[in-house]
Amino acid sequence: MTHGWRLAVGSALILLAAGCDAPRVDSSSGGAFEASFQGVRNSLSDAEQQAFDSAVQEIALEGFALDDLLVHGVYPSASDLARRVRDRFDGMTADEILAQGERVRSRRELEP
DSSP: OHHHHHHHHHHHHHHHHHHHTSOOOOOSSHHHHHHHHHHHHHTSOHHHHHHHHHHHHHHHHTTOOHHHHHTSOOOOOHHHHHHHHHHHHTTOOHHHHHHHHHHHHHHHHHOO
16 A cells, blocks of 8 residues: 555656646746747647647637727726736646637637
8 A cells, every 4th residue: 555655646746847847938027928938839849839829819818808998998008908918828838828728718619
């Protein structure tokens, strides 16, 4: 029983360590965001980059109501808008962005 427990803990630590090495988006500043975002994207294959770009669009546009902009005249400043988008990706890995993009897409497709 002790051997099985050690194997399980060892496997969990290996998986945790592997996830820690994945590049993450840093939105602490505009420059940090640009550099880290490109690093995350560049860590993917060409095919994965296409899926990543699609996921980024889904996440970036989620929650921005066109009705608010066109009908109600609620316009955030460009810097506020950029910060809000950057904050959505802060600390995320490519896998997390891909998964979040899929969740957003699934919710959008369920809307009437």
